[in-house]
Amino acid sequence: MTSPQDEFHRSLDAGAVALEQRLRDLVSPLQVAVRATRPPGGRWSLDMILEHLCLANGAYLAEMEGAVTTHGAPLRNGAWSPTLGGRLLVHFMRSERRLPAPKSMVPGPVPRDQVLDAMLDSLAVLRALLARADRLEWRKTRLVSPFARWLPLNLGDAALIILTHSQRHANQVARLRESLGA
Numbered sequence: 587m588t589s590p591q592d593e594f595h596r597s598l599d600a601g602a603v604a605l606e607q608r609l610r611d612l613v614s615p616l617q618v619a620v621r622a623t624r625p626p627g628g629r630w631s632l633d634m635i636l637e638h639l640c641l642a643n644g645a646y647l648a649e650m651e652g653a654v655t656t657h658g659a660p661l662r663n664g665a666w667s668p669t670l671g672g673r674l675l676v677h678f679m680r681s682e683r684r685l686p687a688p689k690s691m692v693p694g695p696v697p698r699d700q701v702l703d704a705m706l707d708s709l710a711v712l713r714a715l716l717a718r719a720d721r722l723e724w725r726k727t728r729l730v731s732p733f734a735r736w737l738p739l740n741l742g743d744a745a746l747i748i749l750t751h752s753q754r755h756a757n758q759v760a761r762l763r764e765s766l767g768a
Contacts, residue, residue, distance in 0.1 A: 589664025591724055594742060595716055601749050602709045605756060609636075612759050613702050620768045630693065632762055635755050636705045637697035638687060643708035643748050645690070645732035647715065650744050652729065654719045658741075659726035666725050672743025675731070679750045688733040705752075712748055 613621065613632060621632040630638065668676070678685060698704060719727065724742040731737040731747075739747070 589666075591661075591664035591666040591742070592720075594666050594724075595720060598716060598745050598749055599713055601753070602713050605749065605752055606706050606709050608756055609702065609706065609752075609759065612756065612763055616763070616768050620766060623766055625762060625765060629762075631697075632759055633697040633701050634693040634695075635759055635762070636701040637693035638691055639752055639755055640698070640701065640704045640708060641691045641693065642687075642733075642751060643705070643712070646744050646748050647708065647711055649729045649732050650712075650715055650741060653727050653741055653744075654715060654722065657728055658719065658722040661721050661723050664723070666742045668743050668746070669738060669740055671731070671737040672739045672747065675737075675739075675743070675747050676750050679747070679754050690733065708748075709752065712745060716745055 613636070616632065624631045624634070719741060722741065724745075725740045727741040729739055729741065729744060731739055
């Protein structure tokens with residue numbers, strides 16, 4: 587018998603796989619110069635968006651790893667549910683409204699080499715971490731947001747935040763690519 591957590595895990599895994607392919611399709615064919623082009627108004631280039639995701643995902647993955655390693659609650663019934671903070675963060679990330687990034691997530695002017703590969707690797711790390719955590723009760727495996735230390739989350743919240751935030755910026759990548767005529 588499958589639990590709500592099992593179904594949620596399958597949904598997150600499928601979403602990460604689809605997102606990996608979408609980002610690869612959007613970014614891989616582009617020349618370096620196109621990926622580095624900043625649109626008017628000081629907005630981020632394609633590679634800067636990917637760097638932002640690397641920074642954000644890395645911070646969340648570190649918190650998740652710590653929670654799984656030291657605070658993981660054994661699986662009882664798999665009745666996953668989001669925390670209030672997790673539900674609110676995901677809601678804001680699904681909105682069309684432009685949100686300011688915390689300073690620690692603002693990319694520098696020159697993203698790391700192979701930034702697409704690094705971003706895709708972060709999604710692979712997420713998938714592997716969740717697979718390792720499948721015997722834990724995600725709603726009781728606690729952590730805090732790395733960008734708002736006062737905000738308690740659970741493991742499922744953090745995974746959904748990574749995926750939703752990455753999907754939000756994949757949409758931004760698609761819009762920017764279209765505006766650049768690429």
